[in-house]
Amino acid sequence: MDYQKLAQLLYPDIDKTPEYYEEKYPPRDLPEGAKVTRFAPSPTGFVHFGGLFPVTVCERLAHQSGGVFMLRIEDTDSKREVEGAEMDIIRAFEHFGIRFDESIVHGGDYGPYRQSDRKAIYQCYAKYLVANGHAYPCFCSAEELDELRARQEEAKVTPGYYGEYVRCRDLSYEEVEANLKAGKPFVLRFRSNGNAENKVKITDLIKGNLEITENSIDHVLLKSDGIPTYHMAHAVDDHLMRTTHVIRGEEWLPSLPYHVQLFQALGFRLPKYMHISQLMRLEGTAKKKLSKRDAGAGITYYFSEGYAPECVTEYVMTLLNSNFEDWRRANPNEDIDKFPFAIKKMSPSGCLFDMAKLNDVCKNVVSRMDAETVYNKVTGWAEEYDPELHALLTRDPDYSRRILGIGRGGAKPRKDIALWKEVKEYVSFFFEELFTVSAEMPANVEPADRVKILTAFAESYDETADQTAWFDGIRAIAESVGYAGDMKAYKAEPEKYRGHIGDVSMCLRVAVTGRESSPDMYEVMKILGAEKVTARCLAAAKA
């Protein structure tokens, strides 16, 4: 068989050669050790939260080493494509501070960055493979393949197009020509020289040394519409874009031997591989892949809930590099990009997505922000997701900043807020329209005592008093109604008192804020002002 002639028959319009592209996309001129990475999603209209993991690894590795990070759109499956999805992907990741150096919008010398725009390139290499006997056209119909699969399942053998089951591998030139003339569609298949009895040794930077069964299947390289499958596109694109590190989900591990063969057949140098484990969630006692329908699986969830992007990044980092939390404790205010990201610190096993941990990380990150930052971020979020809150906070920005600033900036900042969505509930009692008198009171305070306490406080509250004087006033009220003004005295002889100063404080807190948990009461009362404070105390006394 004259493969050269067959290649010409199959792809008469392809006049470029691999040399042409090699020259057009030369090795990158980068410093020693610089990594070139890429994130390559399909524009399906759903941006998965899990994508943040490989993306973050790609971005860190590239930018930390003075390399390049690309975004390549893998739109070779027109059936799954969704309008506008490309921009959604870019916007989503940029929201989390991911900077792409090259992409369909950022440009770059190694494009096009959309696979549907690279058809001629793939076909050139397809033609090259045919010319070298590494690929052949297959005219089997979908029905024939279904039938083959059924037969293999029946016989309990590995399904697939390989070995004795291939039909089109050795068609003669004349047969191919006749099929083409008859207008029969064909796919281009890889002529595998692999043997399922053999193992290939491959090193994965995360998983370590692997021994995987050789690929013996003649996989499809080009679909009948001339568009490549993932595998072909991966080899051609990552070679031509000069990717040094292929970072992807571990679902690709089984096809790795095939990719190794392909790179060999194409004469490409193999890139380094890093396969990242999938994010899981717990269902009963079983770990399940975080799937589309789960809360938190879609990235838009984090927008609408009001997760600050730096909080999410922080959490992602704790899962990606096991020593990140230690580093953060040692460098609480350092820019996250200063963290030395290490491939070695990545876990080979999959982890569970832990919402509680995420929230804890959020609280820590938010607690480190100053009032101005919080104000700007919350209003920015609320503008889109909670117009009522936005209107409330922007009505009097200084008032809002004072509220959001309580307990902030000290050595032991409060950690009340994890998500912006929670801010409304948190600040609600500062706004009359959201405040409701609470009838709930500490159970161990007699209703009659409660009335006495609240009335006495309302009558004596002096908003000009300093914190000590203010508290002394409360202490005096406590003692006047038979409550211990000192916790130690109370603990020593609890039977001597009707309650303690803590109970009294709680009465005031509930009356003024409507809740059992709030920031520092002295600050809260000063911000609210004497008029509201006394009015609320009297209202609560009545209730």
Place this chain on the structure above:
RNA sequence: GGCCCGUUGGUCAAGUGGUUAAGACACCGCCCUUUCACGGCGGUAACAGGAGUCCGACUCUCCUACGGGUCACCA
């Protein structure tokens, strides 16, 4: 089912032949505090199971179990 990857407390995890098997989240207790928080101190809780190698295995090998992935003209 075949093939592949994985398995340290409820969760995330340190650990690379000899450790009282870190730390974080969650949970519980105590302390601090005017209270809720915050913070501090402490506690419950783990090497999936079985063989083997070795003076000695969480660490190495094998088997089993469990979990996950993959077997498309989808990525």
